[in-house]
Amino acid sequence: MTFCVDKRFFTIFSSSVHFVGIGGAGMSGIAKVLVESNVTVTGSDIGNGKFVQQLKALGVRVFSQHDASNVEHASCVVFSSAISKDNPEIVYARKMDIPVLHRSEILSLIARLNFCFAVSGSHGKTITTTILAQALEYSGISPTVINGGVMMSGNTNAYIGKDNVCVVEGDESDGSFLKLKPDIAIITNIDKDHLSNYDGSFYNIQKAFFQFMSNIPKYGFVVACGDDMCTRSLINMSLENNNMVISYGIKSSDLDVKAINIRYNDGSTTFDVAISQGSKYVNFSPEEFARSYVKSHSQSRNMHNLEVTSDSGCYVIKDISFNAFGDFNVLNCLAVLSVFLGLRIPFDKNVFQKYAGVARRCNIVGNYQGSLVIDDYAHHPTEIAAVLRAIKSGLDVDRVIVVIEPHRKTRLKALLNDFVDVLSGVSAVYVTSVFDAWEEVDEDITSMHLVDKLDNCKYVQSVAQLKKELDMNFAEIPHSVSRSSIVFMGAGNSSSWAHSLVDLS
Known part of the structure; x- marks a missing residue:
């Protein structure tokens, strides 16, 4: 594989650069830059999220399943740490001596140039x-x-x-x-x-x-x-x-x-x-x-x-x-x-x-029952504490309600007591199931371990159940409380929950 560099960017001269799991935040960004640099890009992803849709709009062919046939015509295959070593596309590429690069190697090439x-x-x-x-x-x-x-x-x-x-x-x-x-x-x-x-x-x-x-x-x-x-x-x-x-x-x-x-x-x-x-x-x-x-x-x-x-x-x-x-x-x-x-x-x-903002970073997405609904990516105790401080100091609210989606069992197990500490002072906490992301571990921990350690905390399995719990919570709020905020925190499905709750208001 050779590289040609001009004053702005590099171009990989190849029949196609294929991204395994192209819909990830890091992978899709590199893919977009290559596409805009006139590189032919293909990819595979079992999801059809926002990044995949944007890449398709740019003309990128995205396969919905991982299969060796997807990389038959690729001259370079790119993967991330989220992709397992036994992925059929990675296995085939290595077998056929097609260069296989981690996303960080492609990113470092862009950086060097x-x-x-x-x-x-x-x-x-x-x-x-x-x-x-x-x-x-x-x-x-x-x-x-x-x-x-x-x-x-x-x-x-x-x-x-x-x-x-x-x-x-x-x-x-x-x-x-x-x-x-x-x-x-x-x-x-x-x-x-x-x-x-x-x-x-x-x-x-x-x-x-x-x-x-x-x-x-x-x-x-x-x-x-x-x-x-x-x-x-x-x-x-x-x-x-x-x-x-x-x-x-x-x-x-x-x-x-x-x-x-x-x-x-x-x-x-x-x-x-x-x-x-x-x-x-x-x-x-x-x-x-x-x-x-x-x-x-x-x-x-x-x-x-x-x-x-x-x-x-x-x-x-x-x-x-x-x-x-x-x-x-x-x-x-x-x-x-x-x-x-x-x-x-x-x-x-x-x-x-x-500054126009970043998606899922303290974004006010609407209201529910007169309360601000905030969508945030926080999924680590330090991040959660920072967001809670920001809301209490930066917004005119009397109560803060947290809906948290734990992200990865390994993190929840390692930092369980820290999660408890940062959430203990919140008016009410609702915990969803753990979002495992691509993590494949057999950890003996669930969301209930967090629920059991917190007062005024409940486990919820759906937006409909959350709505019911919130309605009961609001019915008990004194009239002297003028404004509440409902903060959704997590790196998985919590954002869609936030928008769904607003739609139900």
């Missing part, structure tokens, strides 16, 4: 990737983007740009992000997740992230959250190796870039940003900073928005607004701002107001 920004971390990757891509576009840079979720602005998870720049989400779940060697990396946080892919060791996860940071070339840099203790330790190790790292956060004191004076207003956020004058890597003179790095599309240079406080040792950018809520979203914005500061790219502080 562009100036690459990679966003990784246990939580917040998809939103941060979206904000970064949007900010670059707003600044006149047209990147190719391969994301892990649907960006609402274009209703897609991937698209090809006009410049030799790409923004990709690096998947740490299976360690495949180590195939990436980006020019600039963002690490949002490091948490105890996907332990089964790291021999059950959190230390192995931390080692993998340190290796990822070490993949950055000397002319590049890493942007990392200094509030996260695990990330903080890796920042210190990288700095000791003379690597360039820009730290950001909300809580810690010794940060290069820090959000202060955070204000929420029923769904949106305004905050100020303090930039340390003592920072090694974002060190500007006040005049240079005011002249070049805080600007607007208006005629003025926005000098009134820049407060230079020499006594506190920082510059302060006033009143940055973001069209979403939650501390985790403030952190995502800070990561992107830190990239711009590190590159000395002029930053328009109004860019975050243009």
Whole structure:
């Protein structure tokens, strides 16, 4: 197999590149970029979800069953970690000496042939990737983007740009992000997740992230959250190796870039940003900073928005607004701002107001019985806690009701007590069956193990049963309670439940 590179992208000269499980978020994004690069793409997937339908609309032939005959004319077969080794298409390809590549290998090829920004971390990757891509576009840079979720602005998870720049989400779940060697990396946080892919060791996860940071070339840099203790330790190790790292956060004191004076207003956020004058890597003179790095599309240079406080040792950018809520979203914005500061790219502080959102990330999808219905992808205790904090601080609600779909038995078993802790303060909890995804394990745990440990918690098997339970719950609410929210959390079928409940209202 040979590659031909022009100024924007590479083309695999082949009769066909075949994706096994093409409907996955990561697989479909790469497939879309190849299709838009004039590569012939086929795929197989037993589902007919949104990504499969989008690919079919682009002219991609998608087989509904996995069969060896699907890859007879393929010159390259791509798979993901969700595909078993005994998949008939993989078995046939290896037997016939057809090159078989993991999706991360194709992604790394795209990254190598562009100036690459990679966003990784246990939580917040998809939103941060979206904000970064949007900010670059707003600044006149047209990147190719391969994301892990649907960006609402274009209703897609991937698209090809006009410049030799790409923004990709690096998947740490299976360690495949180590195939990436980006020019600039963002690490949002490091948490105890996907332990089964790291021999059950959190230390192995931390080692993998340190290796990822070490993949950055000397002319590049890493942007990392200094509030996260695990990330903080890796920042210190990288700095000791003379690597360039820009730290950001909300809580810690010794940060290069820090959000202060955070204000929420029923769904949106305004905050100020303090930039340390003592920072090694974002060190500007006040005049240079005011002249070049805080600007607007208006005629003025926005000098009134820049407060230079020499006594506190920082510059302060006033009143940055973001069209979403939650501390985790403030952190995502800070990561992107830190990239711009590190590159000395002029930053328009109004860019975050243009954020259109990511599907299943605190999306308000409608109302039920006067209560906000929110759809979110959270399926790890840390994510659930962050979403609950965001809703309580960012929305004008009196009660929070959670409908949670546990994701994978291994995660539920390993973090059961953490799930209990984060859900204990919720007004009511309804738990659905465990969504196994592609996991094939024989774990002796079910949703009832979570239900039995929580007060005011019930197991529900259908949207109809959930509706009945909610109606009884609402009938007991005092008239003094003015507004509730019903938050659906999960990475499987929970989103369709949220929309179905709205349809029943």
